[in-house]
Amino acid sequence: MKPVEIGPGIFWVGVNDNTTDLFEGLWPVRKEGVSYNSYVIIDKKKVIVDLIKPIKTEEYLIGLEALTPIKEIDYIVLNHLEPDHAGLLLTFAQLAPQARFVCSAKAAEMIPRFLKVEGGDRFLVVKDGDGLDLGEKSLQFFSTPFLHWPETMMTYEKSQKILFSCDAFGGFGAIHGRIFDDEADSLEFYEKEALRYYVNIVANYSQRVVAAIEKLAAVPVNIIAPSHGLIWRQRPGRIIELYQKWANYASGVKEKGITLIYGSMYGFTESLTDAVARGLARTGIKYCLFDGGRTSVSYILPSLWTMEGVMVGAPTYEVRLFPPIRNILEMARHKRIFGLKAAYFGTYGWSGGALKEFRQLADELKWKVMDTFEVQGMPDKNDLARAEEWAEKFALSLLQNQG
Secondary structure, rough: OOOEEEEOOOEEOOEEEOOOOOOOOOEEEEOOOOOEEEEEOOOOOEEOOOOOOOOOOOHHHHHHHOOOOHHHEEEEEEEOOOOOHOOOHHHHHOOOOOOOOOOOOOHHHHHHOOOOOOOOHHEEEEOOOOOEOOOEEEEEEEEOOOOOOOOOOOEEEEOOEEEEEEEEOOOOOOOOOOOOOOHEEEOHHHHHHHHHHHHHHHHHHHHHHHHHHHOOOOOOOEEEEEEOOOEOOOOOOHHHHHHHHHOOOOOOOOEEEEEEEOOOOOHHHHHHHHHHHHHHHHHOOEEEEEEEEOOHHHHHHHHHHHHHEEEEEEEEEEEEEOOHHHHHHHHHHHHOOOOOEEEEEEEEEEOOOHHHHHHHHHHHHHHHHHHHHEEEEEOHHHHHHHHHHHHHHHHHHEEEEEE
16 A cells, blocks of 8 residues: 555555464454554654564555655664564664664563564663654653563654554554544444454453553543554544453453353254343343354454353363363453353263363353253253243343342
8 A cells, every 4th residue: 555644744654464364373364354554754854663564565665665765764663573563673674774773671672582683773772751853743652561562662753643552552454545543434343353452462461551541641642553453533532442441341340241152063052052042132131142163262252351241052072161162261261351250051961071161160260150051962942941041040130230
């Protein structure tokens, strides 16, 4: 894509990725795509704020050259060292021999080993609150460690009040042709993908998100320009509000609703799931249904993160919990999705085992197991009727804030 001006003398120069299957080798993005946003500031001093993942490098270089000869770049600001933002640093160390690398002290410590770039006197180490004069424009730097790596920071352009937030306030979803929030065909899509990105990538560091938002509360922001996803110029406060809300789910009250996850080998547990869903529907409670054997955990985690209830349906498999379901719960533990109100249902053949392992995992997750329901073999009509009533009772207990 061609450079897009986001403010006088300030440009987006990024690329969209619709070929990578898994972001970080974990999270599906082939369908939704993802953008790698880089920014250029043209003043007496010329600056790149964050680089891109080493894909579409030629396209990226052409975009930069349309604004300025790369060899004339004075500063490369490195808010974050993950390779999707700094993976081209070795290339730019050669293409822009006069450029200094603006980064935190931790980043300067990490770069020689992590990115194999010997910065030496090319490092310009900045601390929280430090500034950098560019001519008519000036930058200010805010330290935001562990949002979501130890070296991370944000960069603020003072004249236009633009916050270059890197991974914070970002989201999945390519931004072909329409890079701003007020241009998006479906803002709902990008907000949903921002939530998925938050839970997949950032959620473990929710306390740091809250701390960063508090630090920036007194800073006037006209535009939020993250390294992934939409640039927020019409309603920059919207993405901050969403991140604040999502961060608060880590320790606060979640939404009234249920994540209904199931796995089934031969349809026995699936038939119970249908009955459970009917019971939930009767109460009017919000619920999201996922086939855990066929759905990436990436899409399940946002529901687990935001809703207070979870119902897990799984058969016994080799005296243990059905592996795809176990994997989902283990990822929930990794993402620190604690304190949910839970229920288990499932089927078994000649011996159980799934329920026992579910209880163990639920204990590690600090989930309160409110009820369980198991059937040996194929559920009959009486089992299905009981499952429906059982699910209705669980939903009502959440709606009435019992238990």
